[in-house]
Amino acid sequence: xxxxxxxxxxxxxxxxxxxxxxxxxxxxxxxxxxxxxxxxxxxxxxxxxxxxxxxxxxxxxxxxxxxxxxxxxxxxxxxxxxxxxxxxxxxxxxxxxxxxxxxxxxxxxxxxxxxxxxxxxxxxxxxxxxxxxxxxxxxxxxxxxxxxxxxxxxxxxxxxxxxxxxxxxxxxxxxxxxxxxxxxxxxxxxxxxxxxxxxxxxxxxxxxxxxxxxxxxxxxxxxxxxxxxxxxxxxxxxxxxxxxxxxxxxxxxxxxxxxxxxxxxxxxxxxxxxxxxxxxxxxxxxxxxxxxxxxxxxxxxxxxxxxxxxxxxxxxxxxxxxxxxxxxxxxxxxxxxxxxxxxxxxxxxxxxxxxxxxxxxxxxxxxxxxxxxxxxxxxxxxxxxxxxxxxxxxxxxxxxxxxxxxxxxxxxxxxxxxxxxxxxxxxxxxxxxxxxxxxxxxxxxxxxxxxxxxxxxxxxxxxxxxxxxxxxxxxxxxxxxxxxxxxxxxxxxxxxxxxxxxxxxxxxxxxxxxxxxxxxxxxxxxxxxxxxxxxxxxxxxxxxxxxxxxxxxxxxxxxxxxxxxxxxxxxxxxxxxxxxxxxxxxxxxxxxxxxxxxxxxxxxxxxxxxxxxxxxxxxxxxxxxxxxxxxxxxxxxxxxxxxxxxxxxxxxxxxxxxxxxxxxxxxxxxxxxxxxxxxxxxxxxxxxxxxxxxxxxxxxxxxxxxxxxxxxxxxxxxxxxxxxxxx
Numbered sequence: 113x114x115x116x117x118x119x120x121x122x123x124x125x126x127x128x129x130x131x132x133x134x135x136x137x138x139x140x141x142x143x144x145x146x147x148x149x150x151x152x153x154x155x156x157x158x159x160x161x162x163x164x165x166x167x168x169x170x171x172x173x174x175x176x177x178x179x180x181x182x183x184x185x186x187x188x189x190x191x192x193x194x195x196x197x198x199x200x201x202x203x204x205x206x207x208x209x210x211x212x213x214x215x216x217x218x219x220x221x222x223x224x225x226x227x228x229x230x231x232x233x234x235x236x237x238x239x240x241x242x243x244x245x246x247x248x249x250x251x252x253x254x255x256x257x258x259x260x261x262x263x264x265x266x267x268x269x270x271x272x273x274x275x276x277x278x279x280x281x282x283x284x285x286x287x288x289x290x291x292x293x294x295x296x297x298x299x300x301x302x303x304x305x306x307x308x309x310x311x312x313x314x315x316x317x318x319x320x321x322x323x324x325x326x327x328x329x330x331x332x333x334x335x336x337x338x339x340x341x342x343x344x345x346x347x348x349x350x351x352x353x354x355x356x357x358x359x360x361x362x363x364x365x366x367x368x369x370x371x372x373x374x375x376x377x378x379x380x381x382x383x384x385x386x387x388x389x390x391x392x393x394x395x396x397x398x399x400x401x402x403x404x405x406x407x408x409x410x411x412x413x414x415x416x417x418x419x420x421x422x423x424x425x426x427x428x429x430x431x432x433x434x435x436x437x438x439x440x441x442x443x444x445x446x447x448x449x450x451x452x453x454x455x456x457x458x459x460x461x462x463x464x465x466x467x468x469x470x471x472x473x474x475x476x477x478x479x480x481x482x483x484x485x486x487x488x489x490x491x492x493x494x495x496x497x498x499x500x501x502x503x504x505x506x507x508x509x510x511x512x513x514x515x516x517x518x519x520x521x522x523x524x525x526x527x528x529x530x531x532x533x534x535x536x537x538x539x540x541x542x543x544x545x546x547x548x549x550x551x552x553x554x555x556x557x558x559x560x561x562x563x564x565x566x567x568x569x570x571x572x573x574x575x576x577x578x579x580x581x582x583x584x585x586x587x588x589x590x591x592x593x594x595x596x597x598x599x600x601x602x603x604x605x606x607x608x609x610x611x612x613x614x615x616x617x618x619x620x621x622x623x624x625x626x627x628x629x630x631x632x633x634x635x636x637x638x639x640x641x642x643x644x645x646x647x648x649x650x651x652x653x654x655x656x657x658x659x660x661x662x663x664x665x666x667x668x669x670x671x672x673x674x675x676x677x678x679x680x681x682x683x684x685x686x687x688x689x690x691x692x693x694x695x696x697x698x699x700x701x702x703x704x705x706x707x708x709x710x711x712x713x714x715x716x717x718x719x720x721x722x723x724x725x726x727x728x729x730x731x732x733x734x735x736x737x738x739x740x741x742x743x744x745x746x747x748x749x750x751x752x753x754x755x756x757x758x759x760x761x762x763x764x765x766x767x768x769x770x771x772x773x774x775x776x777x778x779x780x781x782x783x784x785x786x787x788x789x790x791x792x793x794x795x796x797x798x799x800x801x802x803x804x805x806x807x808x809x810x811x812x813x814x815x816x817x818x819x820x821x822x823x824x825x826x827x828x829x830x831x832x833x834x835x836x837x838x839x
Contacts, residue, residue: 148196
């Protein structure tokens with residue numbers, strides 16, 4: 113904190129200082145309060161500028177304080193903002209870099225707001241299960257109007273300064289010297305009354321069809337929330353700003369904030385936030401980590417294969433302004449890939465970025481399409497994105513060994529195949545690594561980074577750094593069939609097939625899991641992804657069942673039950689949306705709206721009759737328990753095997769790659785919240801009723817944790833014991 117005096121008017125400059133992002137800790141708030149009080153009573157001070165140290169305003173309250181009842185910062189933050197707003201001396205916020213959450217609420221309490229053109233503002237509390245609890249839901253609508261405030265607060269989106277200026281959130285933007293400009297503004301207004309500038313006194317802009325707008329917005333919020341409480345509570349708080357006085361609205365905001373704070377969802381969302389953060393600090397069993405491994409710069413990359421996945425990877429790299437060589441096997445596939453990539457990039461280029469920048473997709477050297485492997489001679493990193501065919505991948509990596517420069521890194525976008533097997537055919541196994549993107553790769557955030565027996569820490573650091581550069585959440589995992597995400601998916605999908613065999617329907621299973629919070633049910637997802645994708649992988653592993661008449665489809669092998677249903681559907685050409693028929697039917701190939709298919713129900717009925725399966729009523733509870741507990745159970749096995757470093761890694765993968773509802777915290781967190789003894793008892797019950805389904809047998813680690821008194825998630829990794837690590 114400091115004071116700046118110049119000219120006839122004395123301007124006090126108060127700096128929020130708590131690096132690196134000037135979060136509003138208890139000590140920071142106490143210092144801010146003292147400085148504001150001092151400026152208010154100092155007769156030599158005519159105006160005040162509030163800014164942040166080191167070129168950043170404030171990222172808001174420290175999230176860790178929300179879970180500590182003795183250190184909740186929101187009440188004191190609200191009182192400090194009131195102190196700022198009620199001051200008779202002009203208060204000017206100088207926003208640099210970011211003003212988020214409580215940081216923006218502080219700025220809204222000021223009488224004037226000036227921002228750098230590259231600054232971002234927002235109220236992202238909804239993403240951690242809360243709402244702005246220091247007046248943000250009451251002040252923002254008074255500046256932007258209700259529709260814009262609802263959009264900002266219920267989504268938690270960040271707004272760049274130029275848009276914030278248009279919305280009325282800030283008064284002026286500058287391209288440099290933000291604090292100096294704020295001081296000049298403070299000098300100009302030092303003798304002007306601040307009453308009209310107090311946001312709390314402003315009337316909310318009203319539209320003729322306001323009630324219809326509110327009603328429509330509520331429907332939209334509920335639809336997008338997917339069972340998450342915070343967006344609807346944010347809506348109620350903003351609605352209160354329209355219908356109540358400012359003081360009453362503040363009380364309503366506080367009531368809703370405390371309700372969310374005590375909800376399990378806030379705990380889950382904050383867990384997910386910190387779990388994701390923890391993934392940036394990867395460590396190997398050998399002790400090597402991001403602290404000792406130096407990532408190498410990627411000045412030029414290559415992508416092999418321009419199918420849907422390859423196209424998305426190319427787009428992701430180009431967005432990050434990394435030059436790309438895009439390689440295909442023939443002219444037809446190359447031209448199809450080129451058209452798809454350029455069409456997307458051209459559409460994106462037409463949209464001026466919120467920060468005012470424009471993506472020049474036609475910049476010379478940024479993107480080169482080719483059929484010639486020799487074009488890869490000078491790239492720093494290659495990402496292979498061809499079909500899940502081990503022989504094909506090995507052929508490509510053998511060729512890369514002879515063509516790429518010795519220091520080039522070789523990545524495979526496999527979803528399940530053995531990284532060591534691929535690395536073994538190269539002359540640089542220490543520079544081979546798995547980079548499992550998720551479709552569509554230009555939208556999905558997750559990047560599963562898989563390292564093998566020889567992969568070096570430098571290779572890992574380079575790919576993790578690249579993932580961050582292209583906006584992905586990188587999670588480091590070990591090498592086994594399916595890695596973490598798809599390995600977890602196997603018992604989950606298996607249970608959905610068994611439940612349908614026993615008497616449920618695809619519609620009932622999907623309904624139960626959508627009700628839990630998934631955006632789509634497992635059968636809808638299967639149709640979207642294509643049943644043939646998994647079929648191809650099973651055939652690669654020799655696990656797919658041969659085409660047989662319905663009556664001869666076996667259901668057991670060596671005492672282990674399996675379901676031939678998905679393979680049979682593929683045999684019938686029912687691949688899902690792409691063929692217009694899968695578990696559901698669609699209006700046409702490529703259709704998106706699933707409809708109940710009488711053929712499926714007739715087929716299931718015949719299948720049960722032929723195999724003498726007694727049809728029974730399957731409850732929604734059984735669907736959830738068998739699907740979700742078997743999923744978590746496999747997670748415990750993954751931890752025991754050393755494939756994932758911690759439960760937080762599993763949860764981050766499943767939230768960001770497999771549609772697990774974030775407000776449920778991830779499958780491992782969910783198991784801990786349900787109670788490990790409950791999960792164990794249910795698995796034992798279902799395993800006893802289904803002795804031919806090994807995935808229902810409780811994991812030894814789960815049993816161990818229950819015997820130890822069900823310790824919290826944060827302690828599980830240390831209790832895995834001396835299991836053989838596969839990492």
